[in-house]
Amino acid sequence: MKTQESGIPVPTSGSPDHTLALELVRVTEAAAIAAARWVGRGDEGRGKVAAVDAMHGTLRSVSMRGMVVVGEDPRRDPAVLCHGADIGDGDGPACDIAISVGDGALSPARDVPSALAAVAVAESGAMFEPPARVMEKLAVGPDYVGFVDLDRPVAENLRAVAKVKDGRTADVVVAVLNRPRHRELVREIRDAGARVHLIEGGDVAGAIAAARPDSPVDMLLGTGDAAEGVIAAAGLACLGGAFQARLRSETGRDSREILHADDLVRGESVLFCATGVTDSELLRGVLYHEGRTTTHSMVLCAKPETVRIVKSAHPARG
Numbered sequence: 570m571k572t573q574e575s576g577i578p579v580p581t582s583g584s585p586d587h588t589l590a591l592e593l594v595r596v597t598e599a600a601a602i603a604a605a606r607w608v609g610r611g612d613e614g615r616g617k618v619a620a621v622d623a624m625h626g627t628l629r630s631v632s633m634r635g636m637v638v639v640g641e642d643p644r645r646d647p648a649v650l651c652h653g654a655d656i657g658d659g660d661g662p663a664c665d666i667a668i669s670v671g672d673g674a675l676s677p678a679r680d681v682p683s684a685l686a687a688v689a690v691a692e693s694g695a696m697f698e699p700p701a702r703v704m705e706k707l708a709v710g711p712d713y714v715g716f717v718d719l720d721r722p723v724a725e726n727l728r729a730v731a732k733v734k735d736g737r738t739a740d741v742v743v744a745v746l747n748r749p750r751h752r753e754l755v756r757e758i759r760d761a762g763a764r765v766h767l768i769e770g771g772d773v774a775g776a777i778a779a780a781r782p783d784s785p786v787d788m789l790l791g792t793g794d795a796a797e798g799v800i801a802a803a804g805l806a807c808l809g810g811a812f813q814a815r816l817r818s819e820t821g822r823d824s825r826e827i828l829h830a831d832d833l834v835r836g837e838s839v840l841f842c843a844t845g846v847t848d849s850e851l852l853r854g855v856l857y858h859e860g861r862t863t864t865h866s867m868v869l870c871a872k873p874e875t876v877r878i879v880k881s882a883h884p885a886r887g
Contacts, residue, residue: 583662584838585633585690587870592631593688594879597844598864600624600670600686602883604846605855620670620686625649625656632661638696639667639689639796652698662838665696667799669773684774684849689803690840697833699795701824703817706772706798708789710780711809719813719827723754723790724761730787731763738762744775744789744850751791758790768850773843776801777867778850780810786850792817802833804841807869808876839871860885 603623607616621641628635628650635656650656650668657664667689689696707719709730716729731738739762745751747767758765766786768775772793778784789801798814805812812830817823844866845852853865861882868877 584692584836585662585664585840586838587840587873587875589631589633589661589664589690590840590842590868590870591877593690593840593842594844594866594868594881596624596627596631596688597686597842597866598881598883599627601844601846601855601864602862604670604686608847617670621650624668624670624686624688628656628666629658631657633657633664633690634659634661635664635666635690636693637668638665638698639799641668641670663693664690665693666690667696667796667803669771669797669800684768684770684845684847684851684854685843686846687773687800687841687843689800689834689842691803691834692836692838695835695839697799697828697835699799699816701816701818702795703792704795704798705792705815705817706776706789706801707811707813708776708779708801708805709787709811710782713788714809714811717788717811717813719815723757726788727758727761727763734787739764741787742766742785744768744772744779744786745791746772746775746793748791754791766850770847770849771797773797773801773804774849774851776812777804777808777841777843780805780808781851784850799833800841802830803839804843804869806830806834806839807841807871807874809874837872841867841869843867857885 600620600623603619604616637654640650669687717726727738727741730741741763743758744766755765775789778786779789802812814828844864845854847854856863864881866879
């Protein structure tokens with residue numbers, strides 16, 4: 570058995586566990602810090618490249634035998650973290666990995682990176698590789714599992730959540746990506762009497778926030794990136810929430826099949842780790858102080874079911 574510098578033993582086989590999850594914090598922290606340095610500079614490409622390089626460099630030292638199942642699109646970015654890339658130091662459990670470094674891309678609305686740098690890990694062969702790039706999504710927390718369905722009208726799902734919440738529909742808050750394609754969805758939500766919480770970046774933060782008891786968000790709805798959908802499903806699986814998705818084809822031939830969290834990320838050994846780039850519904854972003862940089866991260870494990878919030882201070886460099 571290998572040992573980290575911290576003295577924590579690292580398993581050389583078996584399934585992903587909480588020890589690996591804590592190693593992944595270094596990965597998302599490095600990517601978030603690299604992306605955050607480009608906030609507000611108006612250069613989407615440089616921020617993304619910096620985040621990819623930082624994540625890849627740190628992943629190489631993580632104790633696992635990983636393969637990227639959901640990663641960068643080689644058609645748009647010939648990055649080292651594209652599908653099929655081998656990741657890790659060659660020891661530890663065999664894993665499937667989903668990464669989100671698109672969070673380093675600039676938001677057209679505010680010229681800032683999206684909310685998170687995130688990694689999800691499952692046992693080898695357990696993670697779904699989406700054949701489409703777009704996914705219709707619905708996410709709720711544990712209290713609403715079994716009460717909502719992506720096939721039902723928006724108003725019906727909102728009434729179901731309000732009933733479980735023992736309140737009015739006006740008390741329900743729905744996170745929706747702030748995109749032109751969601752104008753009709755926003756209208757439906759408001760016509761039903763619920764409130765809309767618009768999110769600027771990726772929708773991973775909104776999906777996970779829907780399952781957190783200290784969050785104002787009750788539900789996530791809308792269409793977004795399919796890769797981020799797999800990562801969000803991993804987080805919801807760790808929190809006991811529900812995630813439903815339907816693949817959208819660029820040709821217009823959409824699938825009618827509803828995929829659930831356990832279709833996207835199978836098994837009990839599921840990990841999720843994210844670090845804030847900028848402030849979001851889920852985490853604070855990177856903060857710069859004299860002599861140090863502060864990050865805020867969330868680490869989730871499905872077995873044993875644990876939630877860790879990690880605040881780290883890093884020595885300032887350069």
